[in-house]
Every structure is written in structure tokens, then in C-alpha cells.
Amino acid sequence: MSAAAPTPSTPETGDLLYSDVEEDLRASVRALVEKQAPWDVVLARTDTEEPVDTDLWKRLTQEIGVAGLAVPEERGGAGASWREVAVVAEELGRAVAPVPFLGTVVATALLLGTGEDELLAAVAAGERTAAVAVGATRGPGRPVPVTVERQGGGDLLQGTVTAVIDAVTADVLLVPVSGTEIAVVEAGVDGGGDGVTRTTAESLDMTRRLTDVTFDGAPARIVAGADVEHALRIGAAVLASEQLGLAERCLADTVAYLRERHQFGRALASYQALKHRLADLWVAITQARATARYAARCAADGSPDLPVAAAVAAAHGSEVALLAAEDSLQLHGGIGFTWEHPAHLFLKRARAEALLLGSADHHRAVLAELVDLPA
Amino acid sequence: MTSTDTPPDLGAEDLAARVEAFLAEHDPSTTEPSEFLRERFAAGLAWVHYPAGLGGLGAANGLQTAVDAAFAEAGAPENRPRLNVIGLGMAAPTILRFGTESQHRRWLPSLWTGEDIWCQLFSEPGAGSDLAGLATSAVRDGDEWVVNGQKVWTSMAHHARWGILVARTDPSAPKHRGLSYFVVDMQAPGVEVRGLRQITGEAEFNEVFLTDVRIPDDQRLGEVGQGWAVAQYTLMNERVAIGGGTLPRESGAVGPLAARWREHPEAHTPGLHDRMLRLWVQTEAARLTAERLGQQQAAGQPGPEGSGVKITYARLNQECSSLELELRGEDGLRYPDYTERRPEVEDYGRRDAAWRYLRFRANSIEGGTSEILRNVVAERVLGLPAEARADKDVPWKDLPR
Ligand SMILES: Cc1cc2nc3c(=O)[nH]c(=O)nc-3n(C[C@H](O)[C@H](O)[C@H](O)COP(=O)(O)OP(=O)(O)OC[C@H]3O[C@@H](n4cnc5c(N)ncnc54)[C@H](O)[C@@H]3O)c2cc1C
Numbered sequence: 001m002s003a004a005a006p007t008p009s010t011p012e013t014g015d016l017l018y019s020d021v022e023e024d025l026r027a028s029v030r031a032l033v034e035k036q037a038p039w040d041v042v043l044a045r046t047d048t049e050e051p052v053d054t055d056l057w058k059r060l061t062q063e064i065g066v067a068g069l070a071v072p073e074e075r076g077g078a079g080a081s082w083r084e085v086a087v088v089a090e091e092l093g094r095a096v097a098p099v100p101f102l103g104t105v106v107a108t109a110l111l112l113g114t115g116e117d118e119l120l121a122a123v124a125a126g127e128r129t130a131a132v133a134v135g136a137t138r139g140p141g142r143p144v145p146v147t148v149e150r151q152g153g154g155d156l157l158q159g160t161v162t163a164v165i166d167a168v169t170a171d172v173l174l175v176p177v178s179g180t181e182i183a184v185v186e187a188g189v190d191g192g193g194d195g196v197t198r199t200t201a202e203s204l205d206m207t208r209r210l211t212d213v214t215f216d217g218a219p220a221r222i223v224a225g226a227d228v229e230h231a232l233r234i235g236a237a238v239l240a241s242e243q244l245g246l247a248e249r250c251l252a253d254t255v256a257y258l259r260e261r262h263q264f265g266r267a268l269a270s271y272q273a274l275k276h277r278l279a280d281l282w283v284a285i286t287q288a289r290a291t292a293r294y295a296a297r298c299a300a301d302g303s304p305d306l307p308v309a310a311a312v313a314a315a316h317g318s319e320v321a322l323l324a325a326e327d328s329l330q331l332h333g334g335i336g337f338t339w340e341h342p343a344h345l346f347l348k349r350a351r352a353e354a355l356l357l358g359s360a361d362h363h364r365a366v367l368a369e370l371v372d373l374p375a
Numbered sequence: 376m377t378s379t380d381t382p383p384d385l386g387a388e389d390l391a392a393r394v395e396a397f398l399a400e401h402d403p404s405t406t407e408p409s410e411f412l413r414e415r416f417a418a419g420l421a422w423v424h425y426p427a428g429l430g431g432l433g434a435a436n437g438l439q440t441a442v443d444a445a446f447a448e449a450g451a452p453e454n455r456p457r458l459n460v461i462g463l464g465m466a467a468p469t470i471l472r473f474g475t476e477s478q479h480r481r482w483l484p485s486l487w488t489g490e491d492i493w494c495q496l497f498s499e500p501g502a503g504s505d506l507a508g509l510a511t512s513a514v515r516d517g518d519e520w521v522v523n524g525q526k527v528w529t530s531m532a533h534h535a536r537w538g539i540l541v542a543r544t545d546p547s548a549p550k551h552r553g554l555s556y557f558v559v560d561m562q563a564p565g566v567e568v569r570g571l572r573q574i575t576g577e578a579e580f581n582e583v584f585l586t587d588v589r590i591p592d593d594q595r596l597g598e599v600g601q602g603w604a605v606a607q608y609t610l611m612n613e614r615v616a617i618g619g620g621t622l623p624r625e626s627g628a629v630g631p632l633a634a635r636w637r638e639h640p641e642a643h644t645p646g647l648h649d650r651m652l653r654l655w656v657q658t659e660a661a662r663l664t665a666e667r668l669g670q671q672q673a674a675g676q677p678g679p680e681g682s683g684v685k686i687t688y689a690r691l692n693q694e695c696s697s698l699e700l701e702l703r704g705e706d707g708l709r710y711p712d713y714t715e716r717r718p719e720v721e722d723y724g725r726r727d728a729a730w731r732y733l734r735f736r737a738n739s740i741e742g743g744t745s746e747i748l749r750n751v752v753a754e755r756v757l758g759l760p761a762e763a764r765a766d767k768d769v770p771w772k773d774l775p776r
């Protein structure tokens with residue numbers, strides 16, 4: 001059934017499947033993460049002073065090269081694309097892995113548009129970790145407020161950015177100081193470089209903690225031609241894949257539990273009320289996969305439809321991941337409410353992710369303009 | 376990259392060349408349509424994945440879309456695909472799979488060309504979701520079967536020349552084991568088709584009364600007692616395979632809704648805007664999901680996503696048309712015409728919004744209800760256990776009804 005001439009026009013969809021290379025990459029990441037960061041290890045780390053698994057990050061970046069996938073070979077990367085990045089995000093989401101991958105994705109997208117090739121190559125190689133100092137809830141399609149300024153227009157920074165993700169272990173911060181310029185700030189390894197104070201906040205998502213950053217006369221190098229909005233859009237597109245991985249994990253865990261758990265003399269998985277709930281979740285996840293793959297392929301190919309694709313994937317992915325995590329906890333009953341069960345790790349990650357890089361509502365509002373459905 | 380699985384001997388280029396050669400020889404603008412269609416069937420360009428001699432060339436399934444597109448572009452006549460959805464989508468694959476050679480030759484050509492429309496005589500007043508509980512009986516009499524019973528909700532029966540029929544041939548066997556599958560001549564004595572009025576006012580489907588209808592045994596598909604397996608195969612094909620290629624954005628029920636939204640800014644409120652955007656996002660997600668499924672099928676990895684796609688489209692059709700009525704305000708209270716008549720089989724997008732709102736209620740019932748499809752997803756995709764049931768091993772005649 002088709003309507004009259006559809007508005008807006010339809011871009012080519014492209015390949016939404018996984019290539020063999022992507023499946024191989026997935027297998028390597030999964031094997032490493034399952035070995036090094038099973039959920040109980042992830043949970044135990046949340047009670048320590050070292051919320052980021054720097055050792056896992058080192059192996060992911062140096063053995064598998066996850067930070068350089070979208071960087072061309074001639075600029076020090078692996079010359080793959082955002083599609084492969086998205087597959088890694090799925091696996092890290094499945095494991096709620098406490099590594100600064102998402103922040104690295106946004107920083108890489110930002111650096112790719114500049115001439116900062118030395119830094120880009122170092123980030124791609126995992127030798128350095130960069131974070132973009134933008135509040136975590138900022139999404140593409142709306143101007144990013146500039147809260148840090150150059151003292152007297154010079155090279156020293158003044159101001160504060162709250163709720164930055166993946167800045168806990170970052171040794172370089174990329175700080176928007178105008179619509180088109182960023183300041184590159186050496187942040188030191190432990191806490192702060194000159195004039196930089198970082199405070200790690202107690203965070204709803206214990207596996208991805210927020211940092212409030214204050215600059216008080218911090219020396220910086222100013223770089224022009226930086227497109228922060230594009231970087232956030234790439235971040236949102238990749239985040240949708242992380243949400244997909246998380247949602248799939250929640251569904252798989254719940255299916256396994258309900259098959260095994262018996263009440264009233266039969267497996268809980270044989271009750272239709274629960275079967276239908278899981279069937280609906282499965283349907284939603286198939287859609288999250290399609291939208292996340294489309295966003296990744298648009299990012300990879302530089303498609304002009306990326307703004308729409310990312311907004312759709314992010315709006316849909318946020319809701320599906322949250323539903324999966326909430327249903328998972330509910331269907332585990334009391335055990336799911338205990339600290340010693342992984343359900344809360346996924347719940348907290350999903351709840352936080354639904355705010356990261358723009359909420360579903362944010363993305364729908366942006367979409368309204370993109371596809372001509374005004375308020 | 377996953378590539379389309381093609382038999383080594385026949386690729387997309389070969390097919391394109393054959394289509395071109397065919398068109399050169401049979402100009403669609405001067406050839407009589409039914410003649411054109413018969414020739415197209417004979418050339419194996421009807422359904423290219425069917426065997427040679429039966430309208431196909433044994434090519435890969437995924438290649439059909441391009442062939443159809445090439446014929447459409449050349450202005451070739453259509454084979455009444457809307458009117459014959461059941462024939463093309465369900466009867467044909469079943470005949471191909473379970474029919475004898477002479478049955479193939481007897482039914483497939485006129486089915487594909489649209490000369491003969493088919494209908495599906497499965498549902499009964501007492502058996503819908505639980506199809507295996509059906510009561511229509513077929514009793515053997517020499518080389519024939521004598522059939523008695525009532526079918527219901529039979530779409531297209533008033534157009535149909537042939538019907539696919541499931542009937543009970545052994546009432547003392549458990550329900551799934553006592554069924555057989557037949558092709559019934561809708562013009563045979565004892566077949567009575569009565570229009571059944573539906574909530575739109577029209578009579579799109581029918582009741583079909585079967586009174587001492589005699590069906591020759593050579594119109595049986597599959598073995599006696601194997602009817603359930605054959606019927607399952609038919610139902611599996613109900614979700615018409617989604618071809619490759621890009622589906623238009625805003626196709627389906629969201630199209631007229633979005634158009635109305637753009638044309639009537641005075642109707643906008645924040646609450647309606649939020650619903651509009653949510654439905655747009657969900658429709659786009661459903662579109663990409665269907666495309667991904669098409670890509671999987673073309674790559675030879677048939678996914679179980681099909682049931683999910685049907686559940687989703689049913690819901691979106693219903694919610695979009697409902698919101699569209701709300702946007703219409705006072706006009707949302709009007710209805711074009713409740714007069715009882717036989718509807719045109721046409722593009723739903725052209726029908727009135729109120730009509731669509733009503734018609735789409737059936738989307739979650741026809742072709743397997745959304746509840747049953749959720750069972751399918753839960754059991755066949757997620758591997759969850761079936762619910763305990765009491766009707767499996769009891770002779771059908773002893774079951775409560
Ligand atoms: C427009 C239209 C066209 C149709 N065309 C045809 C046709 O051409 N040929 C044909 O043979 N049939 C046709 N049908 C019939 C259709 O296949 C049946 O209506 C459908 O299978 C449901 O059966 P039922 O109506 O007996 O409902 P029931 O099976 O009685 O179901 C009633 C309700 O109970 C729910 N339910 C039933 N079983 C379960 C269960 N195990 N778990 C949870 N919920 C359950 C159902 O989902 C439904 O909501 C058509 C129907 C419509 C509406």
C-alpha cells in the first residue's frame with residue numbers, strides 16, 4: 001500500500017547486514033571482554049577508586065585497535081569505518097564494559113575534521129585518551145552552549161563544563177570555545193594538568209562515570225574548523241549500537257532465566273503473559289538493529305541522510321534499551337533487585353544512555369525539522 | 376559484504392538480457408495482455424525462482440524483484456496481483472511443493488496469469504486461530520471425496536475459480552492428524568458463496584457453504600492425513616516475501632497522516648505532535664527492519680523477523696489511521712458510505728481515512744492474529760516452551776467444542 005508521492009524523498013538504504021570482517025571483529029572483542037570483564041568483575045570494580053578498566057582498554061586499543069577503526073590508514077588508523085566501530089559498540093554495550101570507548105568515538109569524529117593528525121594518530125593507537133568536554137546530554141541538531149572562554153582572547157581557558165563522559169582517564173581534553181573552535185588542553189594523567197580540575201561525580205551509571213571539569217587559567221592550543229555537532233551526531237549514531245548490544249544481552253539473560261526458573265509447577269517461560277512480553281521486546285530489538293545499522297552505514301559513507309538516520313536510531317534505541325533493561329529486572333523478580341545480580345548494571349547504563357547525546361525527545365524534536373513535520 | 380546467492384548458471388545480468396529479448400519480441404503496447412502474460416510464463420520470466428517449464432528458470436529468489444521492475448518499467452500488463460494475492464502468495468507455492476506434475480501443469484499457468492483467481496477455505500466458525508480444530512468433513516466415495524461444512528471469512532471467494540481447502544478426513548484421529556488438503560472447484564455443484572458484511576459496510580469476504588460437494592481425488596494435495604503439514608506450508612507463505620530494494624520512506628499508513636499534518640498546521644498541538652513524531656520514527660524503524668529482512672532473504676539467510684514485521688505493520692496502520700482521524704477534528708466524525716457493496720480491490724492509500732481506520736482493525740486478525748504471531752516469535756524464535764495443552768493426543772471427535 002503506498003500513499004501519494006512520499007515526502008521527504010527516500011535515500012538509498014545500503015547494506016544493513018554484518019560483513020564477515022565485522023563478525024570476526026565482533027568475535028575478537030567478545031572473547032576479550034568475556035575473559036577480562038565478565039559482569040561480576042565489572043560490578044566489583046564499581047566499588048573501587050578505579051572505575052575505568054584501563055587494562056582492558058589498553059588491550060582493546062592495542063591488541064584489537066578499536067580506537068583507530070574509523071581513522072584512515074594514512075592518518076594512523078586501521079582504515080575501516082564507523083560500521084566496524086558500531087559493531088564494537090554493540091559488544092561493549094552487551095558487557096557494560098567500563099572503558100572510554102564512546103568518548104573516544106566522539107573525540108575521534110571531532111579530530112578527523114581538524115588537522116590535529118599527531119593527536120589523532122595517538123588516540124587511534126590508544127597511546128592517548130581524549131574526551132570532548134561537552135555536557136553528556138548535549139545532542140546533535142541544537143547549538144552546544146560554550147561555557148569555557150579564552151582569557152582575554154588568548155590561550156588560557158576559564159570556565160566549567162559539567163557532566164562530561166569518559167573524561168576520568170582522559171589525558172587530553174577537547175573543549176569547544178566557540179562555534180567552530182576547540183581548545184586542546186593537556187589534562188595530565190592523574191586528575192589534572194595545569195589549571196585543570198576534574199571532579200569525578202557519583203553517577204547513576206557506575207560503569208561510565210561523569211566528570212565535572214573546571215578550567216582556571218589552563219593553557220590550551222586553539223584549533224579552528226572543528227565541527228562539534230557532527231561529532232555528537234556520530235556519537236549518537238554509534239551509541240544506538242551500544243544500546244542494541246545492551247538490549248540483546250538483557251533479552252538473552254531474561255530468556256535464559258525464565259526457562260530455568262519454575263513456579264506453579266512449570267517453567268516461567270511457558271506463561272503466555274511473559275512470552276508475549278519477550279516477543280514484543282524481540283520485535284523492538286530487530287528494529288533497533290535495523291535503525292542502528294542504517295545509522296552506522298550512513299556515518300560510514302558520509303550519507304547526507306545521516307542526521308535523519310542518527311536521530312531515528314537514537315530515539316528508537318534509547319527506548320528499546322530502557323525497555324529491555326527494565327523488563328529484565330522485573331522478570332527476574334527479587335533476585336533482579338539485588339546488588340549481587342547484573343540486572344542493575346544494565347538498568348543504570350540504559351537509563352543513563354537514554355539521556356546521553358540527546359534524549360529520545362531531543363532527537364524527535366530535531367527530526368521534526370529534518371523531515372518537515374513542524375510543531 | 377554478503378552477496379546475493381545465485382545459482383552459478385543464471386545471474387542478474389542473464390535475466391536482464393532475457394527480459395530485454397522478451398520485450399523486443401513481445402511489445403507490451405501491441406500484444407494482447409493475456410497473450411503477453413501467457414508468453415511471459417512460457418519464457419520462464421513469471422517467477423524466475425520456479426522451475427523451468429512452470430513459469431521460472433530455477434534462478435535465485437532474490438532476483439525476481441529486478442525482473443518485475445523491468446517489466447513494470449516497460450509498461451507490461453499486470454497479472455491482477457491484488458485480486459490474486461492468495462493464489463500467488465499461498466496457493467502457488469503449496470501446489471509447487473506438494474502437487475504432482477499434472478497438477479502443476481493444470482493449475483499454475485492460469486494462476487500466474489491471473490486468469491483464475493484463488494481463495495483460501497481454511498477458517499470456520501468454530502476454528503480460526505486453532506485451525507486444526509476444523510469440522511468440515513471429507514468422506515471418500517470411490518475416486519471422489521464428498522465434502523460438507525462451512526467456511527468463513529473467505530476473501531475473494533466471489534471472484535475465485537479455485538479454492539484451497541482443508542477438511543477432516545478422519546475424525547477419530549487426533550486433530551492434527553485427521554486432516555487432508557484439497558483444491559476445490561468453486562463452480563462445482565454444492566458450493567455456495569454468500570457475501571459477509573464487515574465493519575466498513577462492504578462485503579469483502581464471504582461465508583462459503585459446502586453441501587455434498589464432490590471433489591475428484593486427483594485434486595488432493597499431499598497424502599491423506601497430511602493436510603496439517605500442507606496447510607502449515609501454506610501459512611508459512613502467507614507473509615509474502617519482501618523483495619530487495621529500497622522501500623519508500625513514508626510508505627504505508629504514515630504517508631497520508633504526514634501529508635495531513637503538513638497541510639493542516641491549525642490542527643497541531645504539542646500532544647499530537649509528539650504522537651506524530653513517535654509514529655514517524657516507528658514507521659521508519661519498521662521500514663528499515665523490513666528492508667533488512669529483505670536483504671537477509673536475498674543473501675540466503677531467511678530470518679524469522681517476518682512475524683515481527685507483520686505485528687508491527689498491523690499496529691502502525693491502526694495507530695496512524697487513528698491519529699489521522701483525530702487530526703481531522705469534526706471531519707473525523709464523518710464516514711463516506713456504509714452502503715453494503717463489494718469493494719474494489721485497490722490501493723488503500725486512496726481510500727478515506729475513516730474507512731482505513733476501520734479496515735486496519737483487521738490487520739491484526741487476518742493472516743494470523745497478532746497474539747498468535749507473538750506465540751510464534753516466542754516459541755520458534757526465542758525457543759520458549761509451548762503452553763501446556765489438553766487437545767493434542769485426544770481423538771478430534773472427543774474434544775470439547
Ligand atoms: C479481513 C479478513 C480476511 C480474512 N480472510 C481469510 C481467508 O481468505 N481465508 C481464511 O481461511 N480465513 C480468513 N480470515 C480469517 C482469519 O484467519 C481468522 O479470523 C483468524 O485466524 C482468527 O481466527 P478467529 O477469527 O476464529 O479468532 P479466534 O481464534 O477465536 O481468536 C479470538 C481472539 O483470541 C485470541 N487467541 C486465540 N487463540 C489464542 C492463543 N492461543 N493465545 C492467545 N490468544 C489467542 C486471538 O488472537 C483473538 O484476539 C480473514 C479474516 C479477516 C478479518
